[in-house]
Amino acid sequence: MQVEVMISAEDIAKRVRELGEEITRDYDSKDLVVVGILKGAVVFMSDLIRVITVPLEVDFMATSSYGLSTQTSGVVQLLKDLDTSIEDRDVLIVEDIIDTGLTLSYLNQLLHSRKPASIKTAVLLDKPDRRQTEFVPDYVGFVIPDRFVIGYGLDVEHKFRGLPYIGVVNN
Numbered sequence: 001m002q003v004e005v006m007i008s009a010e011d012i013a014k015r016v017r018e019l020g021e022e023i024t025r026d027y028d029s030k031d032l033v034v035v036g037i038l039k040g041a042v043v044f045m046s047d048l049i050r051v052i053t054v055p056l057e058v059d060f061m062a063t064s065s066y067g068l069s070t071q072t073s074g075v076v077q078l079l080k081d082l083d084t085s086i087e088d089r090d091v092l093i094v095e096d097i098i099d100t101g102l103t104l105s106y107l108n109q110l111l112h113s114r115k116p117a118s119i120k121t122a123v124l125l126d127k128p129d130r131r132q133t134e135f136v137p138d139y140v141g142f143v144i145p146d147r148f149v150i151g152y153g154l155d156v157e158h159k160f161r162g163l164p165y166i167g168v169v170n171n
């Protein structure tokens, strides 16, 4: 298997810093709760929270993944819920990638029902070609073509999450 670099570690670091600055400006004097979606978002989230300079709390949720396939089943299942109450607080959902949009629209609806002061979404990658919902993320690192990508948290068959760059698999 050959992996080709799509986005280098340097380009990711630069863009994550920019997003952190934007989020820092937008959440001045807010009660920020950053919600990472396990497992793919952990690398992006850990870099992002270190460049956001307003006080924040972190929590996690987990949804069902693709399993061993690269195609979504179209059904989102909640595997882990928040530990924290988000009522009247400012929630920022952090996700590795938006593809069909089903995961983020499901989570967004679920968290809305808990009456937060606000909900926004930050994704490192946006693959707009395969969208099946109207969902629009608020902060986007990079818009990418319809290729299956790995690294920087993203996996194929549970592997390659630790690659420091975003890569494409060439078989």
Ligand code: IMP
Residues within 6 Å of the ligand: 040, 065, 066, 072, 095, 096, 097, 098, 099, 100, 101, 102, 103, 104, 147, 148, 149, 150, 154, 155, 156
């Ligand atoms: P969505 O619900 O279709 O938007 O899918 C979002 C989830 O699908 C992400 O959290 C990823 O886990 C997974 N996913 C989508 N595209 C890719 C990819 O190119 N590589 C690895 N995982 C992906």
Ligand code: MG
Residues within 6 Å of the ligand: 037, 038, 039, 040, 041, 065, 096
């Ligand atoms: Mg994921």
